[in-house]
Amino acid sequence: MSENPQAVAQYSEEEKKWAMICHLSALSGFLIPFGNLLGPLVVWLIKKDTMPLVDQHGKESLNFQITVTIAAVISAVLMLVLIGRLLMIIVGIGALVLTIMASIKVSNGELNYKYPFSIKLLK
Numbered sequence: 118m119s120e121n122p123q124a125v126a127q128y129s130e131e132e133k134k135w136a137m138i139c140h141l142s143a144l145s146g147f148l149i150p151f152g153n154l155l156g157p158l159v160v161w162l163i164k165k166d167t168m169p170l171v172d173q174h175g176k177e178s179l180n181f182q183i184t185v186t187i188a189a190v191i192s193a194v195l196m197l198v199l200i201g202r203l204l205m206i207i208v209g210i211g212a213l214v215l216t217i218m219a220s221i222k223v224s225n226g227e228l229n230y231k232y233p234f235s236i237k238l239l240k
Contacts (some may be wrong), residue, residue, distance in 0.1 A: 181232040
């Protein structure tokens with residue numbers, strides 16, 4: 118019988134807050150070019166060695182934001198054939214909704230949240 122590692126590990130409120138910030142910092146991409154990558158990357162690099170939960174969620178957030186960036190680039194190329202505009206809107210709305218959902222789940226204590234449709238580049 119294996120135990121759930123989430124039930125065994127206890128994380129401080131500060132660590133949970135920084136894990137949530139990893140996800141929320143990606144929203145800066147709506148204001149700053151590549152902010153969706155830079156925000157989570159900066160938080161992850163600063164806190165990954167001292168906070169294991171931030172290490173886990175920083176990687177998850179970065180993987181998802183890299184996937185979003187790839188999808189946005191493909192959508193931009195497809196704007197030449199007119200379908201890209203619709204795809205760009207779908208990618209933007211999807212990234213916004215899923216990022217907010219991840220932040221809410223982490224703040225509510227669901228510490229093993231995984232983004233759907235995410236390429237796992239950082240492990």
